Amino acid sequence: MIMAFRNVNRRCHMGLQQLSSLASIGRTLLGPVKSYKFIVDVSTSESVLTCSAVRLLESLDLTSAVGQLLNETIQAQNKDYKTGMTTLLFLVGAWSSAVLECLQQNVPFSLIVSVMSEGLNSCSEKIQCLQLSVHDLYKGSDSVPMHFGSSSLGVPEGLHSHQASPCDPHNRYLNSHLCTADYRTPLLVEPVGNKTMPVLPGSSLIASSCNKRTRLTHSRYFNTPGKSHCSLQVDNFGGPPTGPAACPYEFNDFGQLAMALSHGNQSSMKLVHDIVRCQQQVADHTGSFQFNIAEVLTCCLPGLAEHYSCVCPGYITLVSPEKATVTKKLQDRPLQILLVDGDLTEKYRHLGFNRPSNVRIISENVGLQESNSESLWINYVLDILIQAKVNLVLVKGNVCESLMERCILNNILIINPVTHNVLLAFGKGTGIQLVTYLSQVNSHCVGSSVWVDFWRTGDLSTMELDNKVPISIKAEGIHLVTAVLSSTVTSKMQVIEDRFWTCAYRLHHALTDQKVFPGGGAVELLCLSHLKKLEEQSLKQGDDKPSGDFYMSSCWLTKSFTQYKPVVLKALASGWHQYLSRVMCNTAHYASEFEASTSIEHNLKKAADCGSPSAYILKEFNKGDKVMVDFGLLTKREEAVKVYDNVTPKVEAWRRALDLVLLVLQTDAEIITGPKRNQLLNSHGSSEFIFL
């Protein structure tokens, strides 16, 4: 029989133990202050630098069933929300060890499952009263200043010089400072700060704020650190300059919301905010505005100092020097564009086209070669392009090398590979259809009024990086915005890109949900206080009154609810408790989890004494203490900006984490089929398995 059968449930639950130990690797990733991790492949000596749960799990070799389930859960959260994965990973760990403790106290499995899942449900309902409407935080678009003065879209004369002038004081916004000072980097000792930043001519603002020793104040868990925490105080361009005119954090608009959602990634959020302004500006021409994340792109420029990070309208991409010469010839004039949704090779056929295997081509002329057909095809394609007066072709897939060379000779610029999103945006903007084959080309497929130019830095110089040149492509009516991300440390590029997307999605979700939670642990604190109340209620309740909130399939379990309910609710609460204290520890304001835990208890008591915990928490939040769980430090003026959390991504991360733990809890056997069975039979661990 090709089946091995392993009993998971021995005295201690193996699956849950695996889960808890796997999840524990993500503990230091929680909160705004993260420690980087190096993942090294021993066999190839390749290494990856990471500080996010998704990338961490992606890089690990998780072949165990539980590991795979964990990875799938994290990836699903990432696919949908791009935020909340670290919370998910941490809660999986905390809850699985809490459930293990319940098992040791002989709580029946089914009771753990139903009390925990209904308990989470009850908490999710309870915290709805904390939700804040986004409308209250974002007072409309009137107050949004225009920051693309020299780059007004839709005006052809301006199109080729889209970079804001260096004299523009707002340029500081655009060239946002992608600093990572708030990240403790054990291996990368020197955060890229002012040492590499050149003082731009005419930019007195930068010069004035350059030497200010500023502190990170807008992280979710961050308060002004004392002298003992000087490791966190880094000279930082991203910090708020003190002059009122230059303070970028005192927006009465979108910016306030965006910054409150940045959770310590101000520099990335700054870029997101700039994107919003950019899109808003385009929308001002057309009317309605919404933050459209589908039309946001990133372009990574590794090797370039971080202060070059900025937001540019249009599509920015890297091309080879040969193509750069074509670009040079094509700039400053409107171009004709063609969008190809496939490869540009002779042999390419659309998806679903099956090549017949039994067709033989015979020829009466001797000497007709295979290569001949390709050159015929190239001539044919080139003819079409020249006839249609196309100068620019965006191709989704591969392009035949010889065709590329011929096009360069004919001053036709081919860009590939281009994502589907970009093709669609250009299609939408110019009103043309995408083609799969060039034989389809007709007047509906060729767009006009497209401009190419070199991407320029603030001082209008062009760049060449690693033999690649960044160029920008713009068109009238196109809404694409590219965030240009740069870092001198190549291995950090991925981290910076991930962080940018997390910020973008946080804002996106806040706008989609139309509501946010007060941040800084407010929600978790309310959950803890709510669970405490439920626990007390269940202790008071009589034996014959099973709570209406809870649903049991087996009747005796309903009867023994009161006996076990407090234990299980405590286990559920311990997840959030650990979460809060871990975050507090990671921000280094608390020396130990014990100290943090005492502080949480203190706040819980104050909330309970107040009568209405939610009112207490909201009151504290509105007072300006953005951190509910008191971090024991003074509130300074800079903390006027509050911290918010996303609603749906957070609640979903909780639910997914608990679902995974409960799923593994209820699993009592692994059934392994296929060839692996024989390997197991001969392995050392074969006694763990039952072979059928």
Place this chain on the structure above:
Amino acid sequence: MSRIEAKKPSLCTNEPLTKERVSFSLSVLSGIVKSCYGPTGRLKQLHNGMGGYVRTTSQSSALLGGLSITHPVLKVLTASVQNHISRFSDCGLFTAILCCSLVENFQRINFAACTVTKISRHLLSLCTDYLKSEACGCRISVDFDSIKTLLSLVHSVLASKPACMLNKTEANHLSTLVLKAFLLTIPHTVETNVVLGKCVIVPVKDKRVMDSTVFPGLLIEIPESQLARTFPVIRVSSSTIKMALFCISLSGDLSNIGEGTVIVHHGISLEVAVLDQLLNLGKQLINDQVDLVVCQKVIHPSLKQYLEEHRVITIDRVGVSMMEPLSQMTGSQPIAALHSVSPTCYGSLKDLRTESFVSKNFLHLIPNDTLVCSLILCNRNEMAWDELKLACQTAEHVLQLTIKQPLALLGGGCTETHLASYIRHKSFTLPASVLKAIDCSRTQYQLVADAFSRSLECVACCLEHDDGEILTDMVYGHFWSVQSGFPSDCNWSDLVLKCGCGICSNQQNLNWTVLQSQCIPFTPQSCSNEPSVNSTDHLVLDCFTAKCSGLQVAVETTNLILDLSYIVEDQN
């Protein structure tokens, strides 16, 4: 040079059931299915141990489909259960557990196989006769005037699949949706031949269960790009939309040229020839004023472009599962040829809209007379979604079976314990003439009947996975669970709360006893007149048809397994 190898002789095993390996394998299989049973059943992770997809499940169809069983005795068992599942969807674990228990219990009494077979057949007929009679005390009739019983049936199916990860609100929401979807497939006018419509499940994974919903008509997912392309061109003015449905590929390839070699002269392009044919087809469709072209497979981009430029909406790659509902809903005949497209093949639609739903875009095909509906099913991850889909399909099938035979059995173990009491009682009162007809003594009959009852009770006991103890009452013969380790002198009615199906409560002063303890046989009463039948609480109900079949399959498979005297295996 060919190598000749001597054939190995066949391996013959006699009395296979007495072999240790068989009984061990059987007990492992029985352990697996027993531990999965019911709403608190334990889950199993099915995977290949090498990083493949991990399926977590407790449903029989996924479980038995995932096990690769090679031993003939176990194969007989699983094959019969799988056959039952393919016909009825529900009660697969019940069948498997009952079969395993019957084999174990019958082996224990150690009678000649033929005697056991004869008596168990008679017992089976007693059971089925009883279940089908009006006097049956463990069934209720389903009233289609109210949705309560139907909802209970659906809810019982969904609640018994813990790997779906539904909480109470979600289970209620989905039960309502499944019932709603089912009601949409029932024709308004009832003729002699009632044909039910179709409910198509549209997958939306990684989303909240509460986002699930039902639409009348069909939803076909389309990319956002097509949404923008399609919608300014739709003809809303005409009252009906003419539609052509293709089941062949319109991708322009030559996949159906058959065997042998096609020889083509250089300079002649088969592809161009086929594309010309496709464009001719497009011309005909435009002449025939077709508004919508749907293709099961791929449409060539050039044909698509041509049609769209003439304001015809095209949808390709809808998949084979959509073909039947599409054809049923629109009245169109699937077209399987590029030429000779007859206008009679075209179908019609009342309207065409777009729906955006949890970040996906759908084309909503609204028929004139809707018997087809789409259930958009959401769950948080792929695995839970797979499990939920299976559960919803089972629930839908249960409703279909129930409309044919409007009866339901009491669930939660009550039918099994009730039936066991009935069999015990019957075996004591069986007339001698019957015993003579089946040629056995009363003692023999009673022993087999006892093993039979025990097996039924064993199935009921498998519902308990948390070390609770099972009681039964001496009036209705229902199933009651209590916490284990209760003091012997306590009042039983303080321990119990409700019976398994939820009809009886501890208020009634019933006489309880521990299940499977020796007690005086009694005739179990019917409680379908109890007031709680009409109360608002959900009862736990099982599908009548599926359970009856399961009972039959289990007994007959057991008889077959007991009858096995030799296994002959070809070793080559």
